[in-house]
Amino acid sequence: MRNKKDESFARKRRGNNRWIDGVIVLLFIILVGSVIWIGTNGWSMQKAVDTIRNEADPTADFAEIEKPSDSDSADTTERSEENTSSSDVSSEERLREVEKPLIEEEQEEEAVQEEKSQGKAVPPNSVKPSNPTSYIKGQKLPEEPKLVQGILLVNKQYPLPEDYAPGESEEAREAFNELAASAVTSGINLQAFSTYRSYDYQVTLYNRYVERDGQEAADRYSARPGYSEHQTGLAFDIGEVNHEKHWASNSFGDTEAAKWLAANAHQYGFILRYPEGKEDKTGYMHESWHYRYVGKDKAEHIFKQNITLEEYLGVR
Ligand SMILES: [Zn+2]
Known part of the structure; x- marks a missing residue:
């Protein structure tokens, strides 16, 4: 009887040990997996997390691009924004950050081109750098043409x-x-x-x-x-x-x-x-x-x- 009890106790202990071993192995696999995952994302924790997010919601980026901008579909845009999760908001912010410098660059380029064309249009010894596209404020009509x-x-x-x-x-x-x-x-x-x-x-x-x-x-x-x-x-x-x-x-x-x-x-x-x-x-x-x-x-x-x-x- 006693022997039998001891035997079943020992079996139980062996079973417990196996269960603990399993958890340790699983934890080890998760740890190694995480390290490899971060490694494949250029050792950037943020990038690794983002990749997981985007894989969980593959439409996130497309939704940004396809978002209608014309006034006709303004209400659908509002509705989709209401449903946006926090992760979508952060990706939206990232998109804006990418777009902003591009717009600024374009504006700068335009300004430079404007300066250039103005520089070309005004001869170096010209004394009248006035703008022919606008009237001179308060100008009176002359006596002679x-x-x-x-x-x-x-x-x-x-x-x-x-x-x-x-x-x-x-x-x-x-x-x-x-x-x-x-x-x-x-x-x-x-x-x-x-x-x-x-x-x-x-x-x-x-x-x-x-x-x-x-x-x-x-x-x-x-x-x-x-x-x-x-x-x-x-x-x-x-x-x-x-x-x-x-x-x-x-x-x-x-x-x-x-x-x-x-x-x-x-x-x-x-x-x-x-x-x-x-x-x-x-x-x-x-x-x-x-x-x-x-x-x-x-x-x-x-x-x-x-x-x-x-x-x-x-x-x-
Ligand atoms: Zn005419």
């Missing part, structure tokens, strides 16, 4: 006297008639739908635009009274007969007529006054329909050099 190398210059820096009223230039009209006659041979019927505009008419026009779009927007496409090139009688807004929908519209730029004009107008003394990408020189956004008469020789030169009137005259 600005003439540079015999060319009448009108832009946001150089207005005309209020009483300057020459009417439409006969020379420019004749040149336009020649141009239009040439266009007809290519199957294009051109019409000058707006040429000379008086000071008073520009007052009406400008006020209408400001009322409709606000002053800032109006200043980008319409001149203030006294600052319109149309008051010189040398500016011709050109469109196609029976295609009024494209008159004074960006859509004109895509028409065959606009392409023909851009390629040939200089032969008749006209230049595209506000070319694409030259807003910083001319002060106006691109207008595919607005041509300015400067005479054949000058128009030829300006066309071949691919420059604006301001650049040709060396003014800003």
